[in-house]
Amino acid sequence: MKIPPVKGTRDFYPPQMAVRNFLSDGWKAVSLRNGFVEYDGPIFEYLRMYQVKSGDEIVEQLFHLTDRGGRELAIRPEITPTLARMINQQINALPRPIKWFSMPRLCRAERPQKGRLREFFQWNIDIVGVDDVLADAEVIFCTLDYLRSVGLSSSDIIAKISSRKLLAALLEHVGVPHDKLDGLYPILDKKAKLPGEAFVEMVAGVVESSQAVDKLLALMEVHSAGQIKDIVPDIAANDIAQAALDEVHQVFDLLEAMGVGDYCRFDMSIVRGLAYYTGIVFEVHDAVGDLRAVCGGGRYDNLLRDFGGPSVPATGMGMGDCVLEILLRDRGLLTEGMFKRKMDYFVACADSNLRPKAMEIVARLRQSGAATEFSYKSANLGKQLKAADACGARHCLIIGQEYSTDKKLVLKEMASGTQSLVNESNFLEKSAFIQ
Amino acid sequence: MKIPPVKGTRDFYPPQMAVRNFLSDGWKAVSLRNGFVEYDGPIFEYLRMYQVKSGDEIVEQLFHLTDRGGRELAIRPEITPTLARMINQQINALPRPIKWFSMPRLCRAERPQKGRLREFFQWNIDIVGVDDVLADAEVIFCTLDYLRSVGLSSSDIIAKISSRKLLAALLEHVGVPHDKLDGLYPILDKKAKLPGEAFVEMVAGVVESSQAVDKLLALMEVHSAGQIKDIVPDIAANDIAQAALDEVHQVFDLLEAMGVGDYCRFDMSIVRGLAYYTGIVFEVHDAVGDLRAVCGGGRYDNLLRDFGGPSVPATGMGMGDCVLEILLRDRGLLTEGMFKRKMDYFVACADSNLRPKAMEIVARLRQSGAATEFSYKSANLGKQLKAADACGARHCLIIGQEYSTDKKLVLKEMASGTQSLVNESNFLEKSAFIQ
Numbered sequence: 001m002k003i004p005p006v007k008g009t010r011d012f013y014p015p016q017m018a019v020r021n022f023l024s025d026g027w028k029a030v031s032l033r034n035g036f037v038e039y040d041g042p043i044f045e046y047l048r049m050y051q052v053k054s055g056d057e058i059v060e061q062l063f064h065l066t067d068r069g070g071r072e073l074a075i076r077p078e079i080t081p082t083l084a085r086m087i088n089q090q091i092n093a094l095p096r097p098i099k100w101f102s103m104p105r106l107c108r109a110e111r112p113q114k115g116r117l118r119e120f121f122q123w124n125i126d127i128v129g130v131d132d133v134l135a136d137a138e139v140i141f142c143t144l145d146y147l148r149s150v151g152l153s154s155s156d157i158i159a160k161i162s163s164r165k166l167l168a169a170l171l172e173h174v175g176v177p178h179d180k181l182d183g184l185y186p187i188l189d190k191k192a193k194l195p196g197e198a199f200v201e202m203v204a205g206v207v208e209s210s211q212a213v214d215k216l217l218a219l220m221e222v223h224s225a226g227q228i229k230d231i232v233p234d235i236a237a238n239d240i241a242q243a244a245l246d247e248v249h250q251v252f253d254l255l256e257a258m259g260v261g262d263y264c265r266f267d268m269s270i271v272r273g274l275a276y277y278t279g280i281v282f283e284v285h286d287a288v289g290d291l292r293a294v295c296g297g298g299r300y301d302n303l304l305r306d307f308g309g310p311s312v313p314a315t316g317m318g319m320g321d322c323v324l325e326i327l328l329r330d331r332g333l334l335t336e337g338m339f340k341r342k343m344d345y346f347v348a349c350a351d352s353n354l355r356p357k358a359m360e361i362v363a364r365l366r367q368s369g370a371a372t373e374f375s376y377k378s379a380n381l382g383k384q385l386k387a388a389d390a391c392g393a394r395h396c397l398i399i400g401q402e403y404s405t406d407k408k409l410v411l412k413e414m415a416s417g418t419q420s421l422v423n424e425s426n427f428l429e430k431s432a433f434i435q
Numbered sequence: 436m437k438i439p440p441v442k443g444t445r446d447f448y449p450p451q452m453a454v455r456n457f458l459s460d461g462w463k464a465v466s467l468r469n470g471f472v473e474y475d476g477p478i479f480e481y482l483r484m485y486q487v488k489s490g491d492e493i494v495e496q497l498f499h500l501t502d503r504g505g506r507e508l509a510i511r512p513e514i515t516p517t518l519a520r521m522i523n524q525q526i527n528a529l530p531r532p533i534k535w536f537s538m539p540r541l542c543r544a545e546r547p548q549k550g551r552l553r554e555f556f557q558w559n560i561d562i563v564g565v566d567d568v569l570a571d572a573e574v575i576f577c578t579l580d581y582l583r584s585v586g587l588s589s590s591d592i593i594a595k596i597s598s599r600k601l602l603a604a605l606l607e608h609v610g611v612p613h614d615k616l617d618g619l620y621p622i623l624d625k626k627a628k629l630p631g632e633a634f635v636e637m638v639a640g641v642v643e644s645s646q647a648v649d650k651l652l653a654l655m656e657v658h659s660a661g662q663i664k665d666i667v668p669d670i671a672a673n674d675i676a677q678a679a680l681d682e683v684h685q686v687f688d689l690l691e692a693m694g695v696g697d698y699c700r701f702d703m704s705i706v707r708g709l710a711y712y713t714g715i716v717f718e719v720h721d722a723v724g725d726l727r728a729v730c731g732g733g734r735y736d737n738l739l740r741d742f743g744g745p746s747v748p749a750t751g752m753g754m755g756d757c758v759l760e761i762l763l764r765d766r767g768l769l770t771e772g773m774f775k776r777k778m779d780y781f782v783a784c785a786d787s788n789l790r791p792k793a794m795e796i797v798a799r800l801r802q803s804g805a806a807t808e809f810s811y812k813s814a815n816l817g818k819q820l821k822a823a824d825a826c827g828a829r830h831c832l833i834i835g836q837e838y839s840t841d842k843k844l845v846l847k848e849m850a851s852g853t854q855s856l857v858n859e860s861n862f863l864e865k866s867a868f869i870q
Contacts, residue, residue, distance in 0.1 A: 009477030
């Protein structure tokens with residue numbers, strides 16, 4: 001009986017696994033150098049945890065199950081609720097600021113499409129306990145530090161930055177009732193994916209005043225902080241809006257100082273659909289605009305409280321592996337040569353009677369830390385040299401005639417083809433053989 | 436609303452995550468130096484995949500669910516069925532031998548107890564396509580290469596090795612009917628966990644002949660291959676048994692040659708419960724015998740065929756993280772000092788006006804690859820130096836008075852306390868600052 005893999009999941013054969021490791025190794029290295037420490041939670045949580053704050057859209061997309069104890073569980077579709085739960089559990093013991101990263105496997109029962117699968121990996125970084133836009137700037141910097149490290153330049157990607165706090169203040173200022181805001185965000189978030197008319201219609205369905213709708217539509221087109229006062233000339237009179245705008249300027253100044261200003265652009269249409277964002281929000285998009293967002297994030301100062309904890313400020317970012325991989329491939333930044341297998345040694349045994357000796361040498365090389373391969377079949381040396389080449393061995397150590405007569409090994413450097421005779425014990429004793 | 440974690444799962448706060456990474460980094464390094472390449476599958480598969488060959492015990496322990504498309508799925512309780520599926524899918528394209536490793540997250544709905552949780556990680560290594568005990572020996576060597584690398588000596592652990600083929604031949608030889616064998620293995624596998632009488636009773640429930648039961652019980656006490664002929668004097672007359680015994684001797688000779696002979700012991704009572712084993716089987720136990728098996732494995736030549744593929748020989752090993760961690764802690768091989776945070780630099784900003792400059796330097800250090808931390812609060816230098824110490828910084832770079840007057844930074848080596856004045860541009864230009 002042959003059973004297929006489940007729709008929307010991926011099998012990671014070694015070549016695909018090498019790409020996945022390339023992404024997660026990079027996420028990890030950049031997280032660590034930016035001062036984040038790693039955490040993780042379980043693959044499933046109580047179903048009701050995802051009903052707290054993530055909006056109906058995510059709850060519909062859950063893989064959920066009832067265990068034998070009658071617990072209603074769900075495979076995690078995101079890790080932020082787990083983060084909130086874990087931090088709340090130890091809120092008094094954890095030294096602050098909490099700078100954590102994770103690279104969880106997540107599952108969503110969505111319709112599989114380009115850049116969107118039912119199972120994926122997502123890099124998350126979060127700074128909890130800092131009520132300062134410096135933390136928002138650091139999250140954006142860390143995100144760009146990674147994307148730059150894999151070769152994406154400011155002509156490949158754009159970090160679009162806005163502020164939920166600014167947007168909320170401006171919308172209220174132009175006449176959108178406060179209680180309409182939470183319902184409006186998911187619509188504004190879909191703007192880029194909707195035909196213009198459909199978008200306007202949906203907005204008008206929530207906001208009654210046509211004047212307010214017009215102002216809102218104009219705000220959505222703002223691509224520099226300076227343009228705002230063209231639409232809202234009296235912004236300075238609105239303390240909240242002005243303070244939020246000042247924060248935006250601070251973030252841009254910091255990003256400029258940190259050397260990633262060329263990647264960053266103000267964009268009022270960046271809203272983020274989820275209700276929980278409260279301040280600076282951002283998304284990174286490919287410059288051409290062909291793909292879904294590479295990542296997104298922002299400030300969510302109320303989430304820990306919503307999960308039963310104290311009110312603690314927080315800001316973070318999530319980046320999935322699917323769109324990222326597509327983008328890197330598109331830009332020629334993932335090439336086969338990057339993932340070639342490499343071994344330090346290949347031990348070729350030219351005489352099956354010497355097999356125990358060959359295995360002894362293989363074992364000693366491995367134990368010393370040298371990646372070492374061999375062939376299960378003795379005798380045909382030509383085939384073994386081909387196998388050495390195939391696994392990317394730098395050196396081939398041949399155990400044959402010269403061993404039987406003089407206890408000597410033939411050491412062949414694969415790239416140059418140079419061969420030399422080495423004394424077995426000398427070779428194994430000098431730690432220099434780990435190269 | 437406060438929601439607890441699900442019973443039998445673990446939260447990996449940074450200290451626990453550091454331990455998990457220590458285990459998986461070691462698994463990975465040893466796998467690679469032993470010539471294995473990494474693969475992975477999805478977290479869930481079709482439920483029926485686990486009904487093929489893993490015995491009812493595992494199927495009962497599944498977390499299963501029905502997705503919105505009506506598919507019956509299960510979170511993977513082991514990765515071997517996925518391995519079989521993936522290899523069968525590409526059987527003609529994959530170069531052989533297939534030497535793969537994986538470190539999957541697995542879930543089983545078992546009663547949580549010491550060394551056994553509902554969610555855990557398991558190191559798997561498998562060699563597919565090699566019908567030679569050399570591959571069995573290599574799997575055992577690789578397992579011990581890892582356990583030795585984390586500090587476990589042959590006085591801490593024992594690799595108990597037997598042969599399913601030998602056991603089957605001997606049992607049939609002493610009068611156990613062939614068709615009783617598959618039902619007998621799970622009972623023999625539980626011997627160590629059962630009171631003696633209960634074990635005998637269960638065996639007698641399957642095997643009718645009391646003479647056969649006596650011989651079987653005697654065989655279970657055999658702890659060296661030489662003892663077998665005391666119980667089965669005419670073993671040489673049984674070709675299959677003799678060939679299986681020869682294989683066992685070959686494996687021991689190879690393990691001796693590979694320098695791990697002192698860890699290995701023949702033990703006829705090692706059976707492995709699952710029906711799919713066909714040859715050499717082994718388990719590693721703590722020497723005291725306090726804990727469950729650290730790992731287990733063996734040859735399973737029919738599994739790929741049972742999953743709808745061709746008949747391809749295979750041998751492998753699985754090692755969970757739970758018992759391993761308990762054992763390492765017991766032996767004092769996991770200490771807090773191993774997991775201390777380390778940073779290359781801490782950038783202290785003694786004047787809030789210099790914040791942009793501080794962030795520029797932080798960013799440049801990080802971009803160059805140096806792990807760099809800073810404090811969100813300026814001004815109090817004493818507190819910042821404490822923070823530098825807390826995050827394990829080797830150097831603290833202080834931006835204060837000397838910068839305002841002379842564009843100089845104070846570089847403090849944290850261990851010695853030595854301070855020196857460095858010129859900003861010189862410091863940032865020399866690549867030597869990555870240490």
